Amino acid sequence: MRFQEDSIDSAGFVLRKDEVLTVILGGGKGTRLLPLTEKRSKPAVSFGGKYRLIDIPISNSLNSGFEKIFVLTQFNSYSLNRHIHRTYSTNSIHQKSFVEIIAAEQTVSSVNWFEGTADAVRKVLPYIREQKPKYVLILSGDQLYNMDLSDFIQNHLADSETEISVASNSVPEDRIYGLGIVQTGENGFIQEFIEKPQDISQVENCRQQDGSFLANMGIYIFNTKTLVDVLEDLSMTDFGKEILPKAIREKKVKSYVYNGYWEDIGTIRAFYEANLMLTDDIPKFNLYLEKTPFYTRPRSLPPTKINHAIVNQALISEGTILNHCEVHKSVIGVRQFIDHGTKIYNSIVMGLDHYGYFDRRSGKIPNGIGPNCEIRNTIVDKDCAIGADVKLLNLKNYTEYEDEYIKIRDGIIVVPRHTTVPDGYSI
Template sequence: MDNIISVILGGGRGTRLYPLTKERSKPAVPLAGKYRLIDIPISNCLNSKLNKIYVLTQFNSASLHRHITRAYKFDNFSRGFIEILAASQTIESMHWYQGTADAVRQNLRFFNQPNIDLVLILSGDQLYRMNYEHLIKEHIKNGAEVSISAIPVERKEAPNLGILKIDEQGRIIDFFEKPKDEKVVDSLSLNANDFERRGVSAKGRTLLASMGIYLFNLEVLNGILKETNKSDFGKDIIPEIIKTRRVFAYFFDGYWEDIGTIKSFYEANLNLASLAPSFNLYSEKAPIYTNPLFLPGSIINDCRITESIISDGCMINNAEIRNSIIGIRSILGKNTLIQNSIIMGADYYETRANIRTNQAKKIPDMGIGNNSRIVGAIVDKNVHIGDHVNIENARKIEQLDAENYMIRDSIVIIPKGSILPSYTTI
């Protein structure tokens, strides 16, 4: 495990997660009240005894850099590190990252270190728990040059994923990125024996999808990226190398969610607040690490709370909260209802001077005021919501851009730092 470098891709512009990515990169988007998406792959690495980690960043990366720098520190006696590689101009390349493969290509000089044999390439915006040691052992056992972590999926999911086909040994013999042609999907379908042979129950699933997790022999990675100028692993590189390289699939059958859209982000968060969440935040053997903020415990007075997560440092008085995530430093007023919503909280507490300034400008204090009602919404950080505010997409509008809110996938989003005066109705 000491001879492996992990590379976490920070993602592109994150347009499908906008406006949550208006001021931050995708991996920096808050998760489950107190974490960030980047904490998932970093925690998986640390729990798998992988501690040589590079994070490749490009867009809106300031908050991501700050979070990583504060959260992850190694002592002087450890050879581990987490380093950020931001896109920059060099003699070899004058442009930004053009895709996943191009991002890795531009940073190969950092990965070509003495005694490094393997490079593990991960996405920074997925929710799952994996022990990468199992993937690495199977990679070595198969004599693979490249291994791709793959998960069984149903046919209806094919148009959104890269679909693999394997032979009896598990070697990948065909690959299509987001196939929509029914005949192509038919050609990629596997039978139940293909899954059960590897200890996975089919459960009605007939396809094998790439998770965007790649393990390369370093020598092979160098050769592949120098042979071609193609920019993306899933769309360009993988379909080509399966013809000439030993590329194997590693079967994964746990929970996995690609947090690529507002809908997937919303549903994955609320699932974490359910009585039987698909992803377990409470594992002692494989915890999720994050920046220790040293916040006080939340003050909760005369509230009714069901199937919800309440993060640290909140002040909640006489509120009703159902199936929701309440983020750090959230302040909720009296007689407020929060239902099926994600309240991200705040980056800081307002001072008395701030509050006096708010009053002079007739701006509500940061947080959510009295007698307000928020249903089916995502409220980003540092939002000022007054009294008697009603937020609910009762007309089921699919998409809308307004002055101080947006609707995506029928979910109302209040962008970071927005101000909603008292008696506002959305």
């Protein structure tokens, strides 16, 4: 159920929604998502044509009734900070609601920047205490899921002994090596936690009956007193690597199993596949749920204009102009211009921040994608100018490659932001 003014758990305990404070971690350097994170943090990367990744956890929190939100930012934070300010600064659903940025800062007591997930929360404890929450909900800023977080809270409250709750999701064996794997007892309390196992033998006893494993989603609930306690050891900087393995030996740590879609956007391949999944007839991650909308920056853009174009299984964002072109199983961002004769397959085109000009008679390549291009298995970052007769096909099947115009990562062609690709370029 969604929280309104308050909620009552099975034991009759009344929880006011303003007793829960949400802290969203703005992400580290995001090196595995380069070049998309060269000039922006992971949560600021465009997603689904019109959103940013950060919109997902913020929307989950707001939709669940938890409207006091801190977003912790550090690396390449300008784009993220600007988006949050433009999108959520006027949030006034209730008087005590807010979405606020806390940037990494040097203080009298600490001259270092955030050094890990736990260290980031530790450094903002003074701001957390000011809000006087009973519970702190910690979310990641770069994951895809649509969770009713009030169910997560209710599960936490169902047993009065619970001090920490960890949201977990079933994953197949081939995904365990980059995640934290948990083993639970019959009562749901975590008995063992293995962060990023190196060998299957380390987690064989964690295997479930269907062969899958429960993975830590990086989503936590802490009783505020417990959070303060576990952060007292200054040598522990990360929740998954250090805090949780120790906490399960000393605290009551409970698992909450979330059975819905969840994806940690950690690599170019994961980002690419998550976007293209949105074009499926029935996508695993559904943007079209009326009761749990995903919020983003409102824009005053004209409708999409389609002139004799063929569009099949695609997301076309507002303000886009498609002229006598073809778009197949692709995601097209806002304001994007695609000229005649161009064919786009299995690609993500992030769109334009400004329309610019479309007239090629000046001799300068206009913003957008020019005529007679063919683009496959490609991510075109924002504000790129693609010339005429450009072929982005990766004909030699490079896994890793780069030149002055494109970079190939995980076999996916990436055109970095603000790149101009000249007429006739081919890869």
